[in-house]
Amino acid sequence: MFKPQVRIPATYMRGGTSKGVFFRLEDLPQIAQQPGPARDALLLRVIGSPDPYGKHTDGMGGATSSTSKTVILSKSDKDDHDVDYLFGQVSIDKPFIDWSGNCGNLTAAVGAFAISNGLVGKHRLPENGLCTVRIWQANISKTIVAHVPMTHGEVQETGDFELDGVTFPAAEVQIEFMDPADGEGALFPTGNLVDELQVPGMGALQATLINAGIPTIFVNAEDIGYTGTELQEAINNDTQALARFEALRAHGAVKMGLIKDIEEAAARQHTPKIAFVAKAKDYTASSGRQVKAKDVDLLVRALSMGKLHHAMMGTAAVAIGTAAAIPGTLVNLAAGGGNRNLVRFGHPSGTLQVGAEAIQLDGDWQVTKAIMSRSARVLMEGQVRVPGDAF
Structure with missing residues (x-):
């Protein structure tokens, strides 16, 4: 007997010039709520990897590095942070997920997802204006601050901000990457500029x-x-x-x-x-x-x-x-x-x-922060389905 498919709450989002499948940590099956082979197998199946045809026909991926992405978010227990953000870059043709770095583009969508999914305290949400979402980037142990526009108590996604590489305009999200030297390493690992x-x-x-x-x-x-x-x-x-x-x-x-x-x-x-x-x-x-x-x-x-x-x-x-x-x-x-x-x-x-x-x-x-503007938008929300024996 083959196990039936399981349903997992998920949101498909564009952030900057990338898109990926976003999950709340608590919504993942219990066995996938911790790092390890089960989590990787689950996310690989969600995206549709590995795909020797390079199409991701049987998954949510788009068969490019910009669209083979997964994000896991949870309420942060760190002081002065709202949400923990973990990013997984899914290989297209190999059974492999790289957890070694961040995705700056999808960072633009993290704040919006966190607000809409109850990961930011209600006392911190303005009725109108900018909501400052304090993000802990778990892959590289760094702080990122996203300024997300709000209208009538909800995330404002539509707007006239144009981003080259994205077809349609949307609302502008300014992102500050604090102390952006990756992980614990030096800004210049060899000590040289060249x-x-x-x-x-x-x-x-x-x-x-x-x-x-x-x-x-x-x-x-x-x-x-x-x-x-x-x-x-x-x-x-x-x-x-x-x-x-x-x-x-x-x-x-x-x-x-x-x-x-x-x-x-x-x-x-x-x-x-x-x-x-x-x-x-x-x-x-x-x-x-x-x-x-x-x-x-x-x-x-x-x-x-x-x-x-x-x-x-x-x-x-x-x-x-x-x-x-x-x-x-x-x-x-x-x-x-x-x-x-x-x-x-x-x-x-x-x-x-x-x-x-x-x-x-x-x-x-030393660099204290880097700043750029991106945009983000929910493309679809609901549940993804994965065969129960896939992880």
Whole structure:
């Protein structure tokens, strides 16, 4: 006999340029309320992974790194925090969930979900105006503050804020990533603003290795044969290029101390991220929109889960804003150098602005917070169904 499907309360949400399946921890089956194989198996089945066809036809995933995501939220027992936020990046073709980092885009939806699902105390909810939701990001042990608009006591989702990479406008949600150096690591794990990274097949590359928002490896576009104006098809259809990027990611991860040897990179797909930067120039975005050099400070292209991202990961945007604020990094130099606390960069879908506050203490750089605006919207809510023998 096959076990029947079980029903699990869930909400399907867009946050920034990503979307994922959101759960309250207490709504998960008891066996999946703790980290472990049962939880991973359940969430894999919800998304529809692993899928050798790469389509996620039998699940809620969208078969891209931006849409193969899960979120578990619970009321926080930490002082001065409302909600604990745990993010799982689901592999498309492997039975694997990476819990090593945050999703900055889905962070934009965490506050709205928390308010609507009773995870924020009613005494903290304004009838109209902005609700400040204090989020504990459990993957990296960091505080994030989301400012969620409220109208007549409910989350305001509709609005006129436009975000490149998202088709329709919505209400603006401002997010502050406090002390964004990832986890307990140093902002610059090697102690250098620029390192020389030896990568087989690519040679010696200048690289900025930074631990902000999410561990990220920045290289110059021209050093690896690109211009910084590339769209997804220029890279994602080139298997040799993707293999070189994965080699770069693996060697950078070792240099950053995230893994001990390059073979371990396969079990850490979500982090670190790879990005390449270039000086500002005109290009055509994926929507057909013309982005002018005068409208951006620099160009950035980033890879997530082995593919060029269609826009920009929110956590990588934090890394970009942080690196841009520190004179001498490759990101800062591509933007023209000097001191800056705000940067607008061009990505495949258009442009994005991010700010960061950086200070130097006893020779070491520290970033107190990074700020950006995103939007979020509930797409569907109710219950997901999963075969009872799947976890």
